[in-house]
Amino acid sequence: MAAGKKENQNADHMIRPVAYIHTDFPTKFGIPRQSGLTGDLEAKIVFEPEFSNPEAIRGIEEFSHLWLIWEFSENVRKPGNWSATVRPPRLGGNMRVGVFATRSPFRPNPLGLSVVKLKRVEYLENGAPVLVVTGADMMDGTPVFDIKPYVPFADSHPEAKGGFTDQTKEYGLAVEIPEEFLEFLPEEKRDPLRAVLAQDPRPSYQEDPDRVYGMEFAGYEVKFTVSEKVLHVKSVEKCTV
Numbered sequence: 001m002a003a004g005k006k007e008n009q010n011a012d013h014m015i016r017p018v019a020y021i022h023t024d025f026p027t028k029f030g031i032p033r034q035s036g037l038t039g040d041l042e043a044k045i046v047f048e049p050e051f052s053n054p055e056a057i058r059g060i061e062e063f064s065h066l067w068l069i070w071e072f073s074e075n076v077r078k079p080g081n082w083s084a085t086v087r088p089p090r091l092g093g094n095m096r097v098g099v100f101a102t103r104s105p106f107r108p109n110p111l112g113l114s115v116v117k118l119k120r121v122e123y124l125e126n127g128a129p130v131l132v133v134t135g136a137d138m139m140d141g142t143p144v145f146d147i148k149p150y151v152p153f154a155d156s157h158p159e160a161k162g163g164f165t166d167q168t169k170e171y172g173l174a175v176e177i178p179e180e181f182l183e184f185l186p187e188e189k190r191d192p193l194r195a196v197l198a199q200d201p202r203p204s205y206q207e208d209p210d211r212v213y214g215m216e217f218a219g220y221e222v223k224f225t226v227s228e229k230v231l232h233v234k235s236v237e238k239c240t241v
Contacts, residue, residue, distance in 0.1 A: 017143035018051040019131075021070070024189070026140050028074055030201040030215035030222075033089060034103070035114035036135040037199055041192035042119060045131040045144060052128035057121065065117050065150035066133065071143045072110035082108045089203075091164060101163065114138065115150055172198045173231045181236040189218045197224065197231050 023043040025031045032038055045068075047056075060066075085096040086104040099107055116133040123129055131147070175197045182190055201215055209227035216222075216239055223235045 019045045019047045019144040021045050021138050021142050023140045024218035026216050032137045035137040039192045039195045043136040054129050057129050063149040067148040068114045069146040070112045072105040075105045075110050173200050175231045177233040184236045
């Protein structure tokens with residue numbers, strides 16, 4: 001055993017999902033790059049049968065926010081196949097920084113960490129609890145490994161420095177959606193869609209003003225272009241199965 005390294009009782013590091021989250025993002029493209037950027041857009045955390053005992057969440061409604069530990073399930077790589085540096089979109093995709101100095105999904109262990117707001121607890125017909133949350137930055141069907149309460153006195157640090165993100169915190173696009181396209185969307189989905197699009201879902205290296213991008217959101221396909229920091233929605237259509 002190497003010096004300074006304790007014997008691990010979980011040598012294989014086996015963890016399994018306690019729940020799966022259901023969101024309005026069926027694909028990776030368009031998912032907000034941070035939690036809390038989707039306004040009041042709701043998502044539902046459904047527990048696996050083994051962990052669906054209501055006793056497991058007793059007291060959770062006393063907390064307004066929760067930490068979620070989850071898996072970048074679409075970005076799993078082979079062991080050893082990782083890069084020490086990544087190119088954050090907020091830096092234009094042109095500057096490399098250390099992977100551990102970012103929240104990049106491409107990590108040695110594909111683990112995500114998000115803060116979400118707990119709206120309410122619902123119960124299925126069999127009595128299993130479902131957590132309804134907002135602010136999730138996760139794809140539909142993402143496995144959740146653990147849920148912990150957000151504790152303001154310990155978790156909130158207003159004086160904290162944000163590194164390179166402090167330089168780009170005012171980043172965002174103006175979003176133009178013609179009224180006839182908005183009418184296709186349920187009213188409760190309109191502001192969340194604006195919030196998602198304002199964060200610029202494009203790959204950081206794409207700057208072609210004539211390119212039409214498409215993303216799926218809440219059962220709709222949204223197509224748009226971006227020119228001079230303005231995102232123009234070109235169409236909104238119901239997705240076909």
